[in-house]
Amino acid sequence: METLQTLRILSCKPYLNPAETSRNLVVVRQVGFGSLWRRSTYRSLSLRRSVEDRKEGGFRSSQDGSSTLEDDKGGLLLGTERDDSGSVVGFQLIPPSGEGKVIEIHDDQATDREEVIKDVEREDKIPTRVTRNIVFVTSEAAPYSKTGGLGDVCGSLPIALAARGHRVMVVSPRYLRGDPSDKIFANAVDLECLVKVYCFGGVQEVSFFHEYRAGVDWVFVDHPSYHRPGNPYGDSFGAFGDNQFRFALLCHAACEAPLVLPLGGFTYGQNSLFLVNDWHAGLVPVLLAAKYRPYGVYKDARSILVIHNLAHQGVEPAATYDNLGLPPEWYGALEWVFPTWARTHALDTGEAVNVLKGAIVTADRILTVSQGYSWEITSADGGYGLHELLSSRKSILNGITNGIDVTEWDPSLDKHIASHYTIHDLSGKVQCKIALQKELGLPIRPDCPLIGFIGRLDFQKGIDIILSATPELMQDDVQFVMLGSGERQYEDWMRAMESVNRNKFRGWVGFNVPISHRITAGCDILLMPSRFEPCGLNQLYAMRYGTVPVVHGTGGLRDTVENYNPYAQEGLGEGTGWTFSPLSRESMLAALKNAIGTYREHKSSWERLMKRGMEEDYTWDKAAVQYEQVFEWAFIDPPYVK
Numbered sequence: 001m002e003t004l005q006t007l008r009i010l011s012c013k014p015y016l017n018p019a020e021t022s023r024n025l026v027v028v029r030q031v032g033f034g035s036l037w038r039r040s041t042y043r044s045l046s047l048r049r050s051v052e053d054r055k056e057g058g059f060r061s062s063q064d065g066s067s068t069l070e071d072d073k074g075g076l077l078l079g080t081e082r083d084d085s086g087s088v089v090g091f092q093l094i095p096p097s098g099e100g101k102v103i104e105i106h107d108d109q110a111t112d113r114e115e116v117i118k119d120v121e122r123e124d125k126i127p128t129r130v131t132r133n134i135v136f137v138t139s140e141a142a143p144y145s146k147t148g149g150l151g152d153v154c155g156s157l158p159i160a161l162a163a164r165g166h167r168v169m170v171v172s173p174r175y176l177r178g179d180p181s182d183k184i185f186a187n188a189v190d191l192e193c194l195v196k197v198y199c200f201g202g203v204q205e206v207s208f209f210h211e212y213r214a215g216v217d218w219v220f221v222d223h224p225s226y227h228r229p230g231n232p233y234g235d236s237f238g239a240f241g242d243n244q245f246r247f248a249l250l251c252h253a254a255c256e257a258p259l260v261l262p263l264g265g266f267t268y269g270q271n272s273l274f275l276v277n278d279w280h281a282g283l284v285p286v287l288l289a290a291k292y293r294p295y296g297v298y299k300d301a302r303s304i305l306v307i308h309n310l311a312h313q314g315v316e317p318a319a320t321y322d323n324l325g326l327p328p329e330w331y332g333a334l335e336w337v338f339p340t341w342a343r344t345h346a347l348d349t350g351e352a353v354n355v356l357k358g359a360i361v362t363a364d365r366i367l368t369v370s371q372g373y374s375w376e377i378t379s380a381d382g383g384y385g386l387h388e389l390l391s392s393r394k395s396i397l398n399g400i401t402n403g404i405d406v407t408e409w410d411p412s413l414d415k416h417i418a419s420h421y422t423i424h425d426l427s428g429k430v431q432c433k434i435a436l437q438k439e440l441g442l443p444i445r446p447d448c449p450l451i452g453f454i455g456r457l458d459f460q461k462g463i464d465i466i467l468s469a470t471p472e473l474m475q476d477d478v479q480f481v482m483l484g485s486g487e488r489q490y491e492d493w494m495r496a497m498e499s500v501n502r503n504k505f506r507g508w509v510g511f512n513v514p515i516s517h518r519i520t521a522g523c524d525i526l527l528m529p530s531r532f533e534p535c536g537l538n539q540l541y542a543m544r545y546g547t548v549p550v551v552h553g554t555g556g557l558r559d560t561v562e563n564y565n566p567y568a569q570e571g572l573g574e575g576t577g578w579t580f581s582p583l584s585r586e587s588m589l590a591a592l593k594n595a596i597g598t599y600r601e602h603k604s605s606w607e608r609l610m611k612r613g614m615e616e617d618y619t620w621d622k623a624a625v626q627y628e629q630v631f632e633w634a635f636i637d638p639p640y641v642k
């Protein structure tokens with residue numbers, strides 16, 4: 001039997017939150033509950049507003065018992081939204097224009113989920129349908145903290161979602177390094193809300209700082225363990241020994257934040273949707289299931305685990321479980337036993353706790369940052385020991401390719417680069433190249449192919465392949481610039497390479513955002529021989545800047561870089577870069593040779609390559625629509641662990 005579900009959504013207009021009038025609210029009426037959705041028709045919703053209603057104004061009782069009020073702009077306030085504890089979390093408003101949408105949903109339509117995503121993409125001009133209270137939990141969020149792509153994503157996706165009408169909070173630590181960089185937190189005010197967290201053998205006290213910027217509530221958890229020099233995870237001596245403690249605190253605090261922080265006058269409440277990023281936030285879904293739901297709290301909340309990098313899982317000795325503030329019977333969720341070959345000695349039982357595993361078994365849905373990677377992590381090669389578990393949850397696993405912050409990364413406006421340019425006038429790009437050569441002390445040669453690399457110097461990024469291929473590459477008439485920090489052996493190698501190839505090689509050891517922009521703009525080719533790459537952002541930045549990527553065909557790199565075919569389109573060519581495979585010195589050098597040859601010999605083909613890359617749509621809007629679809633799926637199903 002076909003059941004017709006009706007979801008009425010009145011398009012977003014002013015959100016009458018007395019404290020934050022800039023936000024949007026969508027009124028949602030749902031009749032029945034479906035398991036699969038299909039949007040079939042949209043039509044305007046006619047609003048019945050009697051003259052009497054309009055004259056009287058003020059709160060009045062409607063048939064269903066909710067109160068209504070005409071707002072001062074002529075819209076109609078239907079009533080208040082409350083969370084389970086009775087706190088008012090918003091008002092429901094029918095906008096004065098009477099614009100609205102009706103969505104009919106048939107719950108027995110066997111709709112392909114990918115099709116739904118595509119369908120939503122096509123309709124991306126339609127305003128947000130259902131708005132959520134979203135809580136990002138992350139160890140980094142740019143510009144406040146960033147060591148890599150996680151910071152970029154958690155600094156820009158929340159803004160894109162807020163712009164679509166969601167109420168968005170980002171919870172991350174308030175890292176203070178005791179140097180001038182601390183001024184980034186200057187606008188975050190102390191909310192004077194202390195929360196006691198029971199873990200690590202005692203009571204830990206955390207507090208919260210808050211900044212409302214770009215439509216997002218940026219919430220910083222404060223604790224002395226976040227105040228030290230170095231980056232979020234370690235310093236020149238290596239990873240901090242208390243990272244399990246620091247990020248467990250973050251998770252406990254993040255679970256409390258929607259309940260206790262009256263941001264803009266209202267808490268986010270118990271129906272929040274947690275977006276849990278990587279292992280550092282991985283205790284959140286476990287805490288929801290083990291610590292809150294048994295006591296009736298967060299029964300209607302949902303959590304989505306976003307995996308940016310499966311290689312890091314937060315694994316610690318089994319004995320540390322007691323520190324985490326979880327009931328003993330939940331040990332199995334985090335239990336992890338290393339295979340025999342990975343154990344260190346004969347008496348090593350391999351028993352450990354794995355925070356990311358805990359998140360995988362308790363989250364309502366799982367996302368990765370590209371479709372290719374979402375498949376790879378279910379394979380033995382890409383699953384880092386978790387492939388069987390991830391395969392068992394395949395039905396709730398999706399991949400959504402990252403977007404980028406197109407305002408920060410815009411060659412026509414970028415404040416870090418020497419000259420601006422656009423797809424219509426590329427002349428500024430060569431100026432950027434000359435300026436970069438000058439800045440780095442390389443011979444100024446606008447016609448010499450300039451290759452760049454930006455990234456963490458570790459196994460993931462295929463630095464060993466670069467290292468083995470560079471002597472041969474240096475035989476050619478090219479220049480090569482590398483920016484990165486990480487493993488000491490690679491940093492030392494970069495310095496050594498520079499000293500023997502003064503006219504051709506520069507190795508910038510360190511983390512420097514302005515230089516990364518200048519390399520992206522100034523180079524002709526960006527090299528990314530990543531062993532695995534969940535999405536990769538540098539190739540997206542490069543293409544937007546007309547810099548042609550040469551990448552290993554893996555994960556998000558394969559999804560986002562289209563291999564160049566010079567013969568397609570009647571000789572006009574097709575593609576945005578080179579994807580090589582397998583990952584070897586030889587195939588990387590062959591792809592580079594092709595790229596360099598095209599750059600030198602086929603100038604017009606090269607320009608078309610650059611322009612095709614620059615034309616691509618890298619905005620977050622596309623991804624945000626897909627995220628919204630996954631949010632809906634998360635709320636359609638009951639919580640995975642009730």
Ligand SMILES: Nc1ncnc2c1ncn2[C@@H]1O[C@H](COP(=O)(O)OP(=O)(O)O[C@H]2O[C@H](CO)[C@@H](O)[C@H](O)[C@H]2O)[C@@H](O)[C@H]1O
Pocket residue numbers: 147148149150152153308309369402454455456483484485510511512513516533534535536537538556
């Ligand atoms: N030395 C340096 N100086 C200045 N800037 C530097 C730098 N080293 C790196 N960066 C910057 O850090 C970011 C790196 O982002 P990536 O997505 O390429 O990789 P990362 O592995 O960190 O991210 C993980 O998460 C992201 C986000 O989901 C995924 O895209 C990716 O595949 C996954 O490995 C870029 O903004 C880059 O410019």
